[in-house]
Amino acid sequence: MRKKVIAGNWKMNKTIAEANQFVDDVVNSIPADDRVEAIVCAPFPFLVSLVEKTKGTNLKVSAQNMHFEENGAFTGEVSPVMLKDLGVTHVVLGHSERREYFAETDETVNKKTHAAFAHGLTPIVCVGETLEQREANETMSLVETQVKKALEGLSNEQVTKTIIAYEPVWAIGTGKTASSEDANEVCAHIRKVVKSVTDEATSEAVVIQYGGSVKPANVDELLAQSDIDGALVGGASLEADSFLQLVEAGAK
Numbered sequence: 489m490r491k492k493v494i495a496g497n498w499k500m501n502k503t504i505a506e507a508n509q510f511v512d513d514v515v516n517s518i519p520a521d522d523r524v525e526a527i528v529c530a531p532f533p534f535l536v537s538l539v540e541k542t543k544g545t546n547l548k549v550s551a552q553n554m555h556f557e558e559n560g561a562f563t564g565e566v567s568p569v570m571l572k573d574l575g576v577t578h579v580v581l582g583h584s585e586r587r588e589y590f591a592e593t594d595e596t597v598n599k600k601t602h603a604a605f606a607h608g609l610t611p612i613v614c615v616g617e618t619l620e621q622r623e624a625n626e627t628m629s630l631v632e633t634q635v636k637k638a639l640e641g642l643s644n645e646q647v648t649k650t651i652i653a654y655e656p657v658w659a660i661g662t663g664k665t666a667s668s669e670d671a672n673e674v675c676a677h678i679r680k681v682v683k684s685v686t687d688e689a690t691s692e693a694v695v696i697q698y699g700g701s702v703k704p705a706n707v708d709e710l711l712a713q714s715d716i717d718g719a720l721v722g723g724a725s726l727e728a729d730s731f732l733q734l735v736e737a738g739a740k
């Protein structure tokens with residue numbers, strides 16, 4: 489049985505005091521349970537502090553982006569070497585907000601995915617369609633292209649360790665959630681795509697999250713689906729209580 493991975497993506501929110509307080513509030517309540525993994529995806533300025541605070545606990549710390557190069561003249565960017573050096577374990581790649589506002593492409597997502605593995609970071613690779621693409625019946629072909637390109641050139645072992653987050657863009661921060669059946673259908677399709685580029689064992693092992701207006705009220709139904717192995721959560725991950733409820737749902 490695949491573990492459930494609950495990742496709270498704070499996006500560009502909180503101050504350092506609020507970030508520290510959040511971790512203080514949740515860290516001792518994250519269960520040591522093989523069925524669930526809990527991650528906070530925090531802005532860069534908080535990472536040092538959060539890694540320090542979560543040492544020896546069951547809460548992991550993720551970045552929300554990185555460059556694919558190890559170092560160089562890339563003003564304003566953060567490298568995988570820097571993240572690894574800090575003790576960060578995960579990195580979100582290809583979030584739709586980065587694709588839309590910061591020119592992230594399938595090609596850069598692929599380069600970043602390789603860079604993550606080269607430096608011992610676990611990538612959380614985001615894919616998903618816009619409303620226009622869904623209405624044009626392009627969801628399946630779009631996520632297929634995004635997944636295939638993101639995973640291009642990875643070994644099966646690396647694909648097994650990759651976390652894929654299916655996030656329909658129209659459901660992000662809008663309060664609109666894909667129905668659990670629709671979300672599951674796309675996640676099952678993603679698993680088939682993974683199988684087509686790897687093998688059965690890899691596709692059965694890979695963790696596929698759903699993201700888009702996940703909250704305590706709908707998480708149980710989503711996680712009960714056959715191919716949804718966790719959630720990438722924005723708004724509902726900002727409050728400690730709500731985040732803990734989501735993690736608890738993952739351990740059911």
Ligand SMILES: O=C[C@H](O)COP(=O)(O)O
Nearest residue numbers: 497660661700701722723
């Ligand atoms: O990374 C998280 C997703 O973009 C979902 O955000 P949301 O839960 O606020 O809809």
